Amino acid sequence: xxxxxxxxxxxxxxxxxxxxxxxxxxxxxxxxxxxxxxxxxxxxxxxxxxxxxxxxxxxxxxxxxxxxxxxxxxxxxxxxxxxxxxxxxxxxxxxxxxxxxxxxxxxxxxxxxxxxxxxxxxxxxxxxxxxxxxxxxxxxxxxxxxxxxxxxxxxxxxxxxxxxxxxxxxxxxxxxxxxxxxxxxxxxxxxxxxxxxxxxxxxxxxxxxxxxxxxxxxxxxxxxxxxxxxxxxxxxxxxxxxxxxxxx
Amino acid sequence: xxxxxxxxxxxxxxxxxxxxxxxxxxxxxxxxxxxxxxxxxxxxxxxxxxxxxxxxxxxxxxxxxxxxxxxxxxxxxxxxxxxxxxxxxxxxxxxxxxxxxxxxxxxxxxxxxxxxxxxxxxxxxxxxxxxxxxxxxxxxxxxxxxxxxxxxxxxxxxxxxxxxxxxxxxxxxxxxxxxxxxxxxxxxxxxxxxxxxxxxxxxxxxxxxxxxxxxxxxxxxxxxxxxxxxxxxxxxxxxxxxxxxxxxxxxxxxxxxxxx
Numbered sequence: 171x172x173x174x175x176x177x178x179x180x181x182x183x184x185x186x187x188x189x190x191x192x193x194x195x196x197x198x199x200x201x202x203x204x205x206x207x208x209x210x211x212x213x214x215x216x217x218x219x220x221x222x223x224x225x226x227x228x229x230x231x232x233x234x235x236x237x238x239x240x241x242x243x244x245x246x247x248x249x250x251x252x253x254x255x256x257x258x259x260x261x262x263x264x265x266x267x268x269x270x271x272x273x274x275x276x277x278x279x280x281x282x283x284x285x286x287x288x289x290x291x292x293x294x295x296x297x298x299x300x301x302x303x304x305x306x307x308x309x310x311x312x313x314x315x316x317x318x319x320x321x322x323x324x325x326x327x328x329x330x331x332x333x334x335x336x337x338x339x340x341x342x343x344x345x346x347x348x349x350x351x352x353x354x355x356x357x358x359x360x361x362x363x364x365x366x367x368x369x370x371x372x373x374x375x376x377x378x379x380x381x382x383x384x385x386x387x388x389x390x391x392x393x394x395x396x397x398x399x400x401x402x403x404x405x406x407x408x409x410x411x412x413x414x415x416x417x418x
Numbered sequence: 419x420x421x422x423x424x425x426x427x428x429x430x431x432x433x434x435x436x437x438x439x440x441x442x443x444x445x446x447x448x449x450x451x452x453x454x455x456x457x458x459x460x461x462x463x464x465x466x467x468x469x470x471x472x473x474x475x476x477x478x479x480x481x482x483x484x485x486x487x488x489x490x491x492x493x494x495x496x497x498x499x500x501x502x503x504x505x506x507x508x509x510x511x512x513x514x515x516x517x518x519x520x521x522x523x524x525x526x527x528x529x530x531x532x533x534x535x536x537x538x539x540x541x542x543x544x545x546x547x548x549x550x551x552x553x554x555x556x557x558x559x560x561x562x563x564x565x566x567x568x569x570x571x572x573x574x575x576x577x578x579x580x581x582x583x584x585x586x587x588x589x590x591x592x593x594x595x596x597x598x599x600x601x602x603x604x605x606x607x608x609x610x611x612x613x614x615x616x617x618x619x620x621x622x623x624x625x626x627x628x629x630x631x632x633x634x635x636x637x638x639x640x641x642x643x644x645x646x647x648x649x650x651x652x653x654x655x656x657x658x659x660x661x662x663x664x665x666x667x668x669x670x671x672x673x674x675x676x677x678x
Contacts, residue, residue, distance in 0.1 A: 184669070185419065185420075185421070185669065186484065188419075188421040188662070188665060188666060188669065189420050189421045189424055189484050189485075190484055190485070191421070191662065192421040192422075192424035192425040192428070192487070192659075192662040192666070193424050193460070193484065193485035193486065193487060195425065195428055195655070195658045195659055195662055196424055196425055196427050196428030196431065196485075196487040196488040196659060196662075197428070197458070197460050197485070197487075197488045198428065198432075198651075198655040198658065198659075199431060199432060199435055199456075199458050199488070199651075199652070199655055200458040200459055200460055200488055201457070201458070203460055206483070206484075206485065235482060237467075237478075237480045237481070237482060238480070238481070238482045238483055238484060239480050240480075251498065252496060252498070277459070279457050281492075281494070281596065281598055282595055282596040282598075282615075283596060283599075283613070283615075284595060284596055284599065284612060284613060284614060284615030284616070285595070285615065286595045286596075286615070290491075291457045291491045291492035291494070292459070292491055292492075305595075307595045307615070307616075307618065307626070308625050308626040309626065310515065310516065310625075310626055324625065324626070325625035325626065326625070341479065343469075343479060343480050344469045344470055344479060344480065345469070346463075346465070346468065346469055346470075346481070346483065347460070347463045347483055347485065348462070348463060349459070349460050349461050349462040349463055349485070349486075350459045350460070350491075351459045351460060351491075356468075356469060356470050357470055380654065380655070380658045383658065384658065384661060387661065387662060387665045388665075390665065390669075391665045391668050391669055394669045394672055395672050398672045398673075398675065398676055401676060402676070402678070405678075
């Protein structure tokens with residue numbers, strides 16, 4: 171039965187790969203969504219002399235998914251003209267205040283809440299330099315410049331109401347995706363980015379490339395079929411061993 | 419095959435997207451219409467191996483997290499200014515800037531609109547096309563030659579027999595800090611909600627309020643080219659998601675032929 175289990179684990183890995191691909195394309199329309207891709211670990215050779223090592227280590231880890239890595243490349247920028255649509259030009263994240271603590275996002279489709287606070291569409295406040303940013307109710311318009319300075323235009327003149335910092339991390343691949351377009355910093359310390367700029371009136375779209383995902387999908391499907399052929403061959407060989415060899 | 423359920427969330431999301439776009443296109447020539455937009459966010463992730471965890475000998479730089487698809491976060495309106503169109507209607511009024519006209523419904527509740535194509539009813543009151551009076555009500559005397567409405571909302575009637583123009587009322591506007599939080603009730607009307615914030619009433623031209631333009635209507639702020647592009651992207655995204663479901667199905671088919 172030896173060849174069947176490793177091939178089966180390869181099939182399960184392809185199933186998992188299709189899940190990751192499906193999630194990427196389900197999020198084609200999610201602002202600033204970052205695509206995930208899988209890395210497979212190599213086939214570790216079965217040691218012939220492995221009889222005396224513990225059974226756990228003797229189990230070959232054939233065709234396992236080693237990692238799911240997030241590709242943090244910047245997605246295409248769509249110009250929307252809405253002053254509260256913010257795209258980050260460069261690496262970095264907005265900090266969002268949630269009941270679970272500070273979370274990070276690149277999705278910049280902000281809006282105002284009833285108190286005039288700048289919030290995500292789900293109502294979580296955007297964290298400025300000194301807490302959330304509240305715009306005055308009499309503001310006629312709000313402008314955000316590339317350094318993140320938020321200026322409200324009122325009949326009494328221009329009023330600076332806050333500064334939006336962009337945070338970056340030493341290893342952004344280690345951020346944990348938690349859904350709702352948020353990332354959890356886990357154990358990393360966020361530092362204010364000095365290079366990233368804010369583009370008001372623009373939205374970053376998902377960095378998912380549909381043709382690329384389709385090719386990966388075909389690969390997953392075909393590798394799955396190949397695995398099935400191999401299992402059938404192995405089954406035929408076993409059948410021969412059991413039914414024909416035994417007859418001799 | 420969980421991949422099929424994940425892709426199904428993508429289908430549902432793109433369907434909502436197309437619905438919002440279709441509504442925008444259907445209302446491209448609706449006076450005072452504000453275009454809608456659908457926002458999406460990714461669903462929870464299943465963490466099979468946490469980033470930063472240890473496998474005994476080394477700290478893993480990345481982990482295995484598999485997402486579970488997408489969900490709509492909001493579908494709200496974008497209250498940017500629409501373009502102005504000159505008309506000959508004395509009671510066609512556009513708002514240049516922020517604010518809404520207030521309309522009294524039959525049940526006495528006050529609702530809000532940017533659609534300023536008003537008429538006169540048989541008693542000379544300024545009403546919407548459906549006959550609901552504006553709030554506060556303004557009535558025009560029967561012997562009026564013409565009516566002028568100033569940018570600050572002052573309504574003056576010029577009597578037929580000559581003489582000086584008489585001020586018959588002042589238009590009032592209502593504004594909200596977050597108009598995207600208003601509830602759309604159709605007929606170009608919006609209802610107050612907790613999400614929109616406290617209603618502030620003022621005269622046109624007051625700080626924070628727009629000015630009124632007579633013999634002008636505000637066209638919808640729908641940009642057909644932009645909506646078409648969005649529709650193409652939504653349709654293609656829908657197709658790609660359906661391909662993922664098909665692939666999942668194909669793979670299930672393979673499983674069925676494993677055992678002869």
